[in-house]
Amino acid sequence: MKRATSCTGALALILLSPVGLAQTPADEPAATPELAPLLVTGTRTPTDTFFAPLIVDVIDRHDPTLATASRVEDILADQPGLHVAGQGRRNGQTLSLRGFGRNGVLVRLDGVRQDIDTGHIGNFFVDPALLREVQIAHGALSSLYGSNAMGGVISFETVDAEDLLRPGETSGARLSLRGASASDELGATLSLFGKHSLADGSSLDGLVAIGRSESGDIRRAGGQTTPEDASLNSLLAKGAWQLSDDHRLFTQWLHYREDASQPPNPQQLVVEDGDLRDRTTTSDNLQLGHRWSPGPLTQLDTRLTLSRQDIEEPAAERTLERLGVQSDGYHRRDHGWLSQTLAFGAEASRATQRPGGTASGFPDANIDNVAFYLDDTLTLGRYLGQGGAGEFDLGLGARHDSYRAEDAEGRESDKSHLSPRLRVAWRPTRKLMFYSGYAESFRAPTLSELYADERHFGGFCMGPFVCVPDNFWVPNPNLQPETSKSWESGLSWRFGDWELRASYFDTRAEDFIDTEVDLFAGTTRAVNVNRAQLWGYDARLGWSPSDASVMAFVGLAEVSGRDRDSGEPLGSLTPLEALTGLDYHLAHTNLVLGWRGRFARSFDERTSDEKPLPGYGLHDVQLAWQLTPMLSASLKLRNIADKEWYRPDGSLGDGRSLLANLSLQW
Template identity: 30%
Template structure:
């Protein structure tokens, strides 16, 4: 499950059997095996599934056929797994050498303890980072057949997506904080777009290689906005499709979804350009009608017509150096309410959403020189929305361009008896330029404005006695804003942090941290004027102060191999935090006079407290995951519960790997408790539990080598439910099928 860091590749440490064939990258070697002994087990498993199918028939009607078909697939897979074990057991009884009875670990959606740079800007395994990190790898992305980022993080503790099932209205929520209180980055490029009732990040998950989430304030490394946390999204790289020695490779695939009768396709090609360069080009498309909830009712205006493209070039001019250039584009064309993240359908628009992200990066690993580990990036993100009202023809344009540079270097050295040091230091600077028009004229609700932010940061990871790590850090940011016809505004912020981590044992680590963070007011919050709605006008407030946060966190991490059997691994994390946020910026709508006014003000101090727990286990033949989160928030100004928080969450998952890892099947459950601890004006959200099941088949040899088939059923029991952070129901049962071929 995406909640437990981390996901994607198979467990290491399982040697191939003699005579096994070389598999695809990321797929464990699979020995040739007999399968005839599994046939009676299949019949037994199917008979046992009979009562399950009958139960579904009596309670869900026509759903019986779909679930029975899935049951047959899962039964056959389970039987094959069970049937092959006695075969190996008999081989063992025949006194075959132990190293010839190895069971391949295969692929699985659990990348346990992966290397991440998001936590400290230096490469560390997730268990070594003194912060809460969640990772979703490529295998998990493929298995979930995700339509949006929400499908990838819905079971991650402390992480939600608000805005409902309309993909261009979604925004990530980390530990109860959303909007510009979360830093979003794609290939290292900031995604700063924010406009009322609209989403912030627009991307097709089929072009993603990895999603990482750092939960908790992180302004000492990532600057303005990292009050709730940071979400980093990485796109596909050419090397993923190029096997050793092969000059080219790629993948083509088609997909179908039952809910909304959605159809998608993708084509990705990669090639080597000489000995030191690689290139990739990928295109994707997805069309769907309106979705239905679990009761069969249409969720209005959820139809989509999405097109995306990715181009990437990687060049290694010298030893240790790597240059990367990438271009990512997203386009969505649909009919949708102007306030797309609500259930209000009073104003309907024909919206075109375009987002382009361009990056140029340079990595230098030092080539043996410990003073250099450089990561530099120049980027530009352009987001453009065009909306034409279907009733009056009014035409709005909403544009934001972010141009930036991000440079970080790590120098490693020993300093006498004061431990080993890894000092990371750098600079980040970016400019946001926004422009709003209505029927070709200036639109004061989204005024022409710009802001410049410049930041310097430094962090020192100091290791004493190989077990104690002390990490102080600090960042200074200055921000200048201006808008046409309005007062300019300048401010600055200092964001310190400190953490202490101790290796209690080789497999158990404890940590404690303190971090301060801030969010500079957005250009719209500062400068919006004009009509909000009939009888109410926006009033600019250029005197807004930055929001600030002070977070305390303690936690334990564990990572251990060969726990129950050779080749397995167990990872886990438990964290408790308290985040005090001051000068919350809220939109206040008043009717003290006529017309009424809408303005943003610093009105609130808040406290968010919570506990997160995650555990994952991967063995050669099976895997299991567990996650849980509990968040409480209080408005310390008024003494009321803080709004916009999800209910308590628990997630469970597990599955089997068999046929040498060619077949992986699993189940996942995400449950939210009833959310009745709400702010004034909010609606109580009933509790719910949603179950998903899936099976993936990727032959590693034979005539189908290179093919891949993924079948999933989301919301198996067709539950009608609404997330606490949405005004719309989520989709009902959805059967998903993807067939792809890698060449």
């Protein structure tokens, strides 16, 4: 059984990295590090995440947190500094990270951005049963990923045939059954996968996975229940042709469809007068691509992508279609005393949104985007133990984005933005690194913020003589993009059985896009208003003794922020939060038992009209068990005491729930 890396977003790769377990004498010449097999979010190149100049957390499918998850909240709710808003409904999930809300955190699904803007409805839709891993990169990353990557990038990667095939196998099938007590959910996923070698030396591989689940009312912390009646159908189809060692053609289709009866606002907890709405949420992501790998240190991925999100209600429909082409690559060269790693790419896309029926706040408009980026990291020097001053990295990068938006009335918005990034790292030894860097990021206004002009809400009376008229959106084609400038410094240190990563960041944000509502004038519009300062830190400490039967960790994060003009709290802030854990591996039984503690200090950095939130301490237990080579099980009991607690945005947290997954593979 592969070890269950149940560090839930803290040290999943750090503690188990083969690089971290290797012991190299100080006087041994430094060898070129072996590159990891995957591109890592935040670097665009294969690397040891422990020595990346930012905080990267990884959750893989062997972790009970991902293996048992039925919605994104189950995966990401434990992450220090990262929060999922909503009340547990799949299409009400939005993210905040490093002080930035839903539009300041870029979500990618198999490399394709997910950013539909539909008011209170979420902007990404994915079935966790189809995921291989989730990567969370903290920090300003517009220099690599463009708009929205101000607080970080969340990358969801789906499973491949190679992930499921055992050594020596050429085909297989896997049936996974899952359930969650808090939502009365039962589901199943059937996967068929295989690989076939052809006579000319090439090979084919593919996977088809079909999932179905049914769920009911959702039980939140403290026993409160929010209404929901939903069914989810999902499909993942992948195929690839490995023409040679250098060339690979691949294609895939990822389909998601949820039919639900829920409140008009899916982030709402209590529903008055039984006001429920039938809503169908459909998402499709298609890709056709080519990978060129002329050597172990060079790769270029080019893909044509088409995505479509459609949200249907009885009297309204909202559809976003995005057609794009993108090419991303990396190349490493050694020049004797100097090595160089290049990450580069370009992309072009058109996103078109179409309203139907009485859809409000979702204008008929489109936006074209063209971008290119280049990031160069130079490495030189020798470690102190080899007579040098240490090994140094100098990283320089920038991305240029230009976008042009236009609505059905011909109103245009044409802007461009350059996002530079500079970083310096010093490694006196192979096990210690200090780094510091500067980065600029931006977020383009959404089409709804630029062009919405429909009715926002109906008029009402506040008393016998005080009434307000109907309220209408007012377009603002001159809206400027949000921008930010960030400094971040940190260290990475392996010492004995311990590993430490920590960083501190300070961000100055300009032209925050806010919504200005004038009740008596009957208008709502998006405006650039605030200048913000956001600051905080992330830290990860892990302990893994040489016998590898016990593993412990703690992850800490805090985000503070204020309006630089008024001094008032501003941004999606978080109190001091900690995730702690302990895992014990019973080697002879292939059983990993784990405990998780989630803790937060009381939170009063909220606007003046909002009440402070109390602190909390929550406890979870989990296990991963490979019963036989064919049969495995994962269990997670969340919030054992069913304690009532609140997220920083004021939404009620998850309640006690038993999540389970049983998988049979043959």
